[in-house]
Amino acid sequence: MQKIPLLHAKAEMTLARDVFRGNLPVGFPLCGKGTKLTDDLIARFESMDVKTIYVEGHPVWEEGERSVADLLHDLDGRFSKTLQNPLNALLYDTYKAHLTKLMEATSDRQAK
Amino acid sequence: MTDKRSKLRRIIMDTRTLPTLPSVINKLNSLSDNEKSSIQEMAKIVSSDQVLSARILRLANSPSYGFYRVSTISNAMILLGVNVVKSLALSSSIFAIMEKDSIGLWEHSLAVGTVANLIARKLGLPECEEIATAGLLHDIGKVIISIKCSEAEKDIIRLVHEKRIYTMEAERETIDTDHAEVGGWLSKSWFLPDKLSEPIAFHHDVAGSVNHRIKTAVVHIADVLICAGGFGNSGETFVPPVQKIAWDTLKLNEQILAELVDETEDKLVEVKNFCLEMMGD
Ligand SMILES: [Fe+2]
Numbered sequence: 522m523q524k525i526p527l528l529h530a531k532a533e534m535t536l537a538r539d540v541f542r543g544n545l546p547v548g549f550p551l552c553g554k555g556t557k558l559t560d561d562l563i564a565r566f567e568s569m570d571v572k573t574i575y576v577e578g579h580p581v582w583e584e585g586e587r588s589v590a591d592l593l594h595d596l597d598g599r600f601s602k603t604l605q606n607p608l609n610a611l612l613y614d615t616y617k618a619h620l621t622k623l624m625e626a627t628s629d630r631q632a633k
Numbered sequence: 634m635t636d637k638r639s640k641l642r643r644i645i646m647d648t649r650t651l652p653t654l655p656s657v658i659n660k661l662n663s664l665s666d667n668e669k670s671s672i673q674e675m676a677k678i679v680s681s682d683q684v685l686s687a688r689i690l691r692l693a694n695s696p697s698y699g700f701y702r703v704s705t706i707s708n709a710m711i712l713l714g715v716n717v718v719k720s721l722a723l724s725s726s727i728f729a730i731m732e733k734d735s736i737g738l739w740e741h742s743l744a745v746g747t748v749a750n751l752i753a754r755k756l757g758l759p760e761c762e763e764i765a766t767a768g769l770l771h772d773i774g775k776v777i778i779s780i781k782c783s784e785a786e787k788d789i790i791r792l793v794h795e796k797r798i799y800t801m802e803a804e805r806e807t808i809d810t811d812h813a814e815v816g817g818w819l820s821k822s823w824f825l826p827d828k829l830s831e832p833i834a835f836h837h838d839v840a841g842s843v844n845h846r847i848k849t850a851v852v853h854i855a856d857v858l859i860c861a862g863g864f865g866n867s868g869e870t871f872v873p874p875v876q877k878i879a880w881d882t883l884k885l886n887e888q889i890l891a892e893l894v895d896e897t898e899d900k901l902v903e904v905k906n907f908c909l910e911m912m913g914d
């Protein structure tokens with residue numbers, strides 16, 4: 522899940538949170554989570570003063586954000602003391618798998 | 634007990650110099666033991682604290698709670714529950730004690746509280762809110778060390794980097810005690826219940842927790858998960874060892890762990906936002 526400015530919203534992204542008029546969580550949502558965005562929907566949000574939305578995955582690379590390779594490198598550093606502990610090794614593998622999944626999602630999008 | 638440690642203990646336990654809990658907490662505590670005390674009465678007490686009121690309303694209106702259009706404190710209390718409001722009151726007063734420059738520890742604490750809650754719910758444990766509060770407070774000893782022994786704190790930070798060791802080890806070397814023990818002392822002097830003080834005092838030594846081992850195990854695992862993900866900054870360079878006793882106590886397995894990591898990373902997007910908002914206050 523990622524919080525992005527509406528400016529970066531693109532058709533085909535999936536909402537991870539309900540969207541409200543003027544970004545205030547008051548009243549009925551304009552659109553429910555799980556909805557796939559369309560250009561029309563994005564235009565409608567714009568007219569309703571929605572500034573940011575939450576979307577599934579991590580579709581937008583933000584300025585100053587670290588690359589997945591950097592994140593993996595940091596992960597190695599943090600685990601360098603405890604990898605011989607089997608439970609830590611399992612935790613390491615789990616995080617690594619999580620980051621790798623993120624990386625695949627990113628390169629998929631770049632391919633598109 | 635060595636000289637240094639007992640002296641420090643005296644300093645820390647000296648209630649005259651200890652950060653005190655705001656009176657609003659004591660008032661809430663005295664009320665809520667009596668189940669009959671009306672929400673109205675509690676709401677009146679909470680309303681006297683503006684910052685707290687604002688936070689409670691914000692939380693009640695946050696999408697993660699799924700309640701909308703909550704504009705009065707008493708409605709918020711009905712929706713959130715008395716315990717959530719108490720946790721919030723406690724945590725917001727503790728973070729008022731923390732300085733602005735400890736934002737890293739702030740983020741770490743909030744994240745551990747959030748993930749402790751996530752784990753507790755996932756495992757279907759009772760008293761999830763208490764577990765979340767314990768998670769939020771688990772490193773409170775670090776705040777106290779920083780306030781009471783600011784010189785020693787610098788040595789501790791230096792040692793952690795120079796010797797590539799854990800904070801606990803550097804603390805023991807420098808001040809003959811550690812933040813878990815100090816947190817335990819503090820919770821005693823604040824008269825916090827065992828279900829909070831045990832996870833605080835034993836989050837680095839789950840076996841030491843006798844009466845509330847499950848809660849302590851949750852806080853331990855949440856702490857390790859947050860360190861592993863590299864969220865916030867608790868002053869630790871390395872992920873601490875996952876204690877087998879915690880893993881066994883909670884009957885965790887590979888599958889649950891994988892789900893927890895995914896769900897944790899999602900939750901942290903919200904925690905990050907929340908921190909940014911709070912800092913903007
Ligand atoms: Fe700790």
Ligand SMILES: [Fe+2]
Nearest residue numbers: 771772856867
């Ligand atoms: Fe911690």
